Amino acid sequence: MAPEAPVSRRDVGRRCPRSTLLSAFTLTATDGDARAGVLRTAHGEIRTPAFMPVGTKATVKGLHPDEVRELGAAVVLANSYHLHFRPGEDVVEGLGGLHAFSGWNGPILTDSGGFQIFSLRDTILELDDDGVAFRSVYDGASARFSPESVSEIQRRLGSDIAMCLDVCPPADSTRAELERAVRLTTSWARRQVEAPLAPGQLRFGIAQGSTDPELRRQSIEEISALSFDGYALGGLAVGESREEMLDCVAWSTPLLAVDKPRYFMGIGDPVGILEVVARGVDMFDCVLPTRTARTGSALTWEGRLNLRNARFATDSRPLDEGCECPACTRFSRGYIRHLVTQSEILGLRLLSLHNLWFVLDLTARARAAIDRGTFSSFREDALSRLARGPEEEP
Secondary structure, three states, rough: OOOOOOOOOOOOOOOOOHHOOOOOOOEEEEEOOEEEEEEOOOEEEEEEEEEEOOOOOOOOOOOOOOHHHHHOOEEEEEEHHHHHHHHHHHHHOOOHHHHHHHOOOEEEEEOOOOOHHHHOHHEEEOOOOOEEEEEOOOOOHHHHHHHHHHHHHHHHHHOEEEEEEOOOOOOOOOHHHHHHHHHHHHHHHHOOOOOOOOOOOEEEEEEEOOOHHHHHHHHHHHOOOOOEEEEEOOOOOOOHHHHHHHHHHHHHHHHHOOOOOEEEEOOOOOHHHHHHHOOOOOOOEEEEHHHHHHHHEEEEEOOEEEEEOOHOOOOOOOOOOOOOOOOOOOHHHHHHHHHHOOOOHHHHHHHHHHHHHHHHHHHHHHHHHHHHOOOHHHHHHHOOOOOOOOOOOO
């Protein structure tokens, strides 16, 4: 049984009419550095801390939007880079915008595509003050993103939260490369903060600087001086050690505005979620839950279970004892292993449902613990259980 009692999943996001939208973040509780709050958007409230399932191409892979909502998600993430190339923001706009297009009626955050561009360094053709030229991963054709063009893509997609285009270098970058990333990210942000938005759309700035104290502080100071609705820590979880990353988060978050949401871009493992929440992060996203599911593995309080392992063939237990997800309430480990080893789509869907439930439920429990003032003991208990690893074969 997981630490502390589960919380209700029915009020994870209430719709706010655009005409009455209050685009504000309200801090509702703190416990040490951990924070709980509410971010109001045009398509509903996001209660933080919040894990955002990734729907790169306007879909959380393999799952119906209603299933994602029932799992407890209040907000999903989509990718401007991929949607720009396939099917194109003109198509999405013509079909009613991203919400109508995808069938998800809750809040949507769109990232700028900067991470995709800079993680594929061999596709970059030119990087300058105006923007970045690169080759599309789809057909190799040359393309160019500027702060203005990315803002326009997201305006036409109609997301609730639009991320700025930034320069996201890997952890092994030289000091000169990091300095250039900070300079361009700030320069681009100053242009994007003036760009047109969709009705009710919020915009978040991104701070870079890797784990370099001087550059990270400089970037936070420069981005915080601009009137964004929230601020993200970018350029982390890109190759540095977990210890370096968490140390950077610990001293970075106090430099960010208290009354604006803080977004860590790209973390979704259970331990990582607990650690960044403990350091004052409000929002986070990752492909890990669904990607792990597609490898045939489940996230549990025993650790990750590889359902391809023969020891699960006759295991009648659910994936995780006490879990209330659609997979655990009805199916055994043995059955799900059978589906996975036979390449049945249902197996991957059940694992996706379970893994998303697990991280969303963990985040909801953390949020409730902050409200109660018991986050420290909750975190200690949860980390202890997660560290034990899988038990021996029954």
